[in-house]
Amino acid sequence: MERDGRFGELDRGEATPSGLLQEHLPKSKVVKAFNRIGAADITTDGSPSGTPDRRALMVSSDHPDAAGFARDICDRIGFDTVDVSPLSESWRVERDRPAYVVKQTKAELEANLAKATCTV
Template sequence: MSETIGIIGAGNIGSQVARKAVELGYDVVISNSRGPETLTELVTELGPRARAATAEEAAAAGDFAVVTVPLKAYQDVPVAPLAGKVVIDTNNYYWERDGHIEALDRGEATTSGLLQEHLPESKVAKGFNHIAAADITTDGTPSGTENRRALATASDFPEAAALVTRLYDEFGFDTVNAGPLSESWRVERDRPAYVVRQNAAELEANLAKAPRTA
């Protein structure tokens, strides 16, 4: 029986993750902030493995979840149905869109750390935040490919980082684990690793040289 991914957020990243997941044989339950009826076109494109739902329904249906909403909306993510589950957070801080968040501006917090605080019983892992949406379905290559593109994750839970690593590999990417969520700032916006094509060695180097405040 195939796993189900609950996807909360159907924007560029969410819809691309859904496309690749369906291609790989996952079932997808996807939601957005405007209601399932607005996702008819996307779900029709995705085919029988996908259905639209509310955020609560997507969270409840998923064996694990991908949260890909604007950072300013992270506190709208349903808490109870995600308890005990791995939650992959794709978020990035765009103060121009989200408004200023002082703890992020001062380098005292991370975007994924904020979501972990909001979801205290979930296992949050950073994922898919530093790749252009279009590349998710086009840049992957088989395991062992020379110069394979690498993506980073970070989590306070080894099993969450392991799930992201497995998913990355299935999507066609190597993984570099940046450590706990407190280190996930290394792959946030305006850092050297952000939205550039890099292999694992290059990604490790870019994570290491990242400045704490951009």
């Protein structure tokens, strides 16, 4: 958290950044979906459904309908998805975890999510 300062509940592994945002915006439906892809790659790395080695992104939310909406958007712009809900599980794609900012297929992303360990 070099950019935003220190947050005890994050440092202790008691919360995730997206979970804290959901708490801060209780009337909103927070979805974490594009944190592990560079902005330029969103417009260049997509491919049609069924394409071999199609890039996959994660989606995480405390709201199944919102997560479904995000999965649909990802598919429409050319990405497979892996659901990492609820937001309390989204630490699996945080910095220094195997799935963070690495171009991966759905199978590779699922495998790297399974390898993630909480370092707190």
